[in-house]
Amino acid sequence: GENVEQHPSTLSVQEGDSAVIKCTYSDSASNYFPWYKQELGKRPQLIIDIRSNVGEKKDQRIAVTLNKTAKHFSLHITETQPEDSAVYFCAASSGPSNTGKLIFGQGTTLQVKP
Amino acid sequence: DGGITQSPKYLFRKEGQNVTLSCEQNLNHDAMYWYRQDPGQGLRLIYYSQIVNDFQKGDIAEGYSVSREKKESFPLTVTSAQKNPTAFYLCASSTRDSSYGYTFGSGTRLTVV
Numbered sequence: 001g002e003n004v005e006q007h008p009s010t011l012s013v014q015e016g017d018s019a020v021i022k023c024t025y026s027d028s029a030s031n032y033f034p035w036y037k038q039e040l041g042k043r044p045q046l047i048i049d050i051r052s053n054v055g056e057k058k059d060q061r062i063a064v065t066l067n068k069t070a071k072h073f074s075l076h077i078t079e080t081q082p083e084d085s086a087v088y089f090c091a092a093s094s095g096p097s098n099t100g101k102l103i104f105g106q107g108t109t110l111q112v113k114p
Numbered sequence: 115d116g117g118i119t120q121s122p123k124y125l126f127r128k129e130g131q132n133v134t135l136s137c138e139q140n141l142n143h144d145a146m147y148w149y150r151q152d153p154g155q156g157l158r159l160i161y162y163s164q165i166v167n168d169f170q171k172g173d174i175a176e177g178y179s180v181s182r183e184k185k186e187s188f189p190l191t192v193t194s195a196q197k198n199p200t201a202f203y204l205c206a207s208s209t210r211d212s213s214y215g216y217t218f219g220s221g222t223r224l225t226v227v
Contacts, residue, residue: 032215042220043219101212
């Protein structure tokens with residue numbers, strides 16, 4: 001079935017450094033790729049998303065890139081701050097044959113050390 | 115509260131007891147979902163529904179049941195058949211094709227006592 005692989009599972013960086021999280025998806029019909037941030041004990045919240053007709057999207061310190069040929073997409077956080085510490089989930093829309101629901105990656109725990 | 119409300123926030127269940135978690139949305143979304151999250155783990159899909167009076171099993175449906183009698187509501191019952199129900203439960207909703215992502219509720223933390 002459809003699958004999304006996310007790496008790394010944990011990531012520790014110094015404040016001010018960049019962080020990159022990578023995902024690979026299997027369904028070639030996927031056309032929407034959101035990223036969620038979940039702080040401890042809270043709900044996941046959408047932080048950025050990208051559609052298949054775009055290769056890159058940026059929002060302040062956060063950017064997402066998409067390579068449809070390779071079925072890869074990545075989250076880039078620059079100038080990391082302690083408040084960026086959280087669990088990040090990538091997701092890919094599944095094709096019409098699978099009802100269109102999102103398929104989530106396993107999550108990456110990001111720790112930003114002051 | 116983001117258009118989707120879960121209640122209660124905390125719930126305690128005795129052994130052998132059924133409990134029901136509430137999820138209500140006012141976003142006019144067709145699709146609704148239930149996820150289970152264990153400490154330090156990802157999101158595991160329990161059940162989902164794309165239309166009223168219809169729902170599908172997810173990856174870990176055993177020991178759970180749902181209903182979708184109204185578009186706005188998608189309650190989850192954790193039955194006594196679920197042997198390890200202690201977890202954080204998240205409800206979400208979306209358009210039918212998820213083309214704008216999911217909106218999540220604030221979650222219910224269920225503990226067996």
